[in-house]
Amino acid sequence: MENRKSKCSGYGMFTGVCWVIGLGIILSVAIGLPLKKSLGDNSSALAALVATGIGFAYVVLSAAEWLAQTRALKSNPLPDELDLSERSVAAERCKALTGCSTLHRHIRRLLTAWAAGASGPQVSSMAGNQMLRTMGVLAAETVAVLILLGSGAAFGAPQVLLTLGTGCMVLVTLMAIARFQLASQLAGYIESNLLARIGNDTPAAAGLEFTQVLGKAVTDSTASLATAQAKFAEQLAKVQADAAAQAAKAQTDAAAQIAKAQTDTAAQLTKAHSDAAAQIASAQQEAAAQAVKAQGETSAKLAAAQQETAAQLAKAQDKVAEQLGRVTEIATSVDNILKLQQTVDGTIKGVTATEEFKSTLLELKRHLSESDEMLKNLAKPRSIRLVEQDRE
Incomplete structure (x- = not known):
């Protein structure tokens, strides 16, 4: 219900x-x-x-x-x-x-x-x-x-x-x-x-x-079932015939498509092989030309580098020789200076060893001492006394 x-x-x-x-x-x-x-x-x-x-x-x-x-x-x-x-x-x-x-x-x-x-x-x-x-x-x-x-x-x-x-x-x-x-x-x-x-x-x-x-329902159902079975058998036969025709047609179309696909594939493979061979030959020629060109450029660069290196070495040798000459001159000058210093030292020692130099030095010290004493006396404060006297 x-x-x-x-x-x-x-x-x-x-x-x-x-x-x-x-x-x-x-x-x-x-x-x-x-x-x-x-x-x-x-x-x-x-x-x-x-x-x-x-x-x-x-x-x-x-x-x-x-x-x-x-x-x-x-x-x-x-x-x-x-x-x-x-x-x-x-x-x-x-x-x-x-x-x-x-x-x-x-x-x-x-x-x-x-x-x-x-x-x-x-x-x-x-x-x-x-x-x-x-x-x-x-x-x-x-x-x-x-x-x-x-x-x-x-x-x-x-x-x-x-x-x-x-x-x-x-x-x-x-x-x-x-x-x-x-x-x-x-x-x-x-x-x-x-x-x-x-x-x-x-x-x-x-x-x-x-x-x-x-x-009534059973009678109607039986009649409907018989009619439905007849229609179903007819439709089933028609469907089977259509399916067989469609299957045969599909097989024929598939065979034709497979043959065409194989032919197209073979032609494409042949063309691809020829194109690949031509590309390989062209690539080899270009590689050989580039190798020759690279070798020539490398040789020229090496020769130029060797010449430049030789020139730089010669120039460096000249500079080294010049510096060695200057070093020799400096050594000679240093030797002369040392000798002159020795002479001056000997002269100074000889002068300081004499009695006259000693007496002069003592007199100079005494004079400096007296000067200092006099300056000290002058620097002391002084008082001035004024004395007034009558005139007679």
């Missing part, structure tokens, strides 16, 4: 507990603001106020639910042109239904079961169970709200709240009657537009239909 993701989630009606309590608190605040002075801080009065707000919230949401169900019923989700006896049509219609009302939910469940292989009685039983659950929920909601509103009188609420509570109980009762009537209409619509059109698909009828369908 194919799993279908639900298009709607939650309770499926506007009168869910969360919706009723949330809107009830908002309406309680709206009703309690004008009655703030009369309510005071009495907790019983506040409880009665909340109960009244929840009652009015249930009335508002019930009215919205009734309008939504009425609109869904008028939209005719199961038109007469649909052949719901075909399970495939039922499956497609189930996917096409996108509404989230109670009617759409019930129809989707029944179509899903029918498309999955359930029999007609099973689908009818499911429809009856769904309607019983819906009626039970409506009755339980109505009784619970009436009990809540009736308990508000026991809280000792002000007269205003008691009046509002009584009016709310009347509205709840009227909405319950309207919703029960609408539920009966929904049940009649499902019976006439769904259950009556899917047929009485009992297990025996289903088995007979299955046997007939199976026999």
Whole structure:
């Protein structure tokens, strides 16, 4: 059985507990603001106020639910042109239904079961169970709200709240009657537009239909298999003939291409051999000419180098001879200088050894000593005394 993701989630009606309590608190605040002075801080009065707000919230949401169900019923989700006896049509219609009302939910469940292989009685039983659950929920909601509103009188609420509570109980009762009537209409619509059109698909009828369908399918399959085998044999013979012709043609083309390739290869090899021989001969001639030219250039360079080396050696020998002559002259001059020095030394020794030189040296020392003494005396400070005398 194919799993279908639900298009709607939650309770499926506007009168869910969360919706009723949330809107009830908002309406309680709206009703309690004008009655703030009369309510005071009495907790019983506040409880009665909340109960009244929840009652009015249930009335508002019930009215919205009734309008939504009425609109869904008028939209005719199961038109007469649909052949719901075909399970495939039922499956497609189930996917096409996108509404989230109670009617759409019930129809989707029944179509899903029918498309999955359930029999007609099973689908009818499911429809009856769904309607019983819906009626039970409506009755339980109505009784619970009436009990809540009736308990508000026991809280000792002000007269205003008691009046509002009584009016709310009347509205709840009227909405319950309207919703029960609408539920009966929904049940009649499902019976006439769904259950009556899917047929009485009992297990025996289903088995007979299955046997007939199976026999027809086997006959059709046998005929189709024979036709397919004949077509396959014909196509196989044609393919084999085409393959043989293509293979022969391919062999002929391959032989011609191989012969042509061999001829082209031989011609290319001959031409390459001739070109290589010519290139080798030309290269040998060029190498011989270059070798001769290189030898001539090398010989000329060697001769020039030898001549230059000989000239440099001769020039160097001349310079060496000149330097040797100068060295000889310098040696002679040094010898003369040494001899002159010896002569001067001997003369000096002879002069210093005489008495006259010694006496002159002593006289010079004495004279220098006296000069120093005189200079010292002259350098001393002097005092001048002036003496005044009378004239006689």
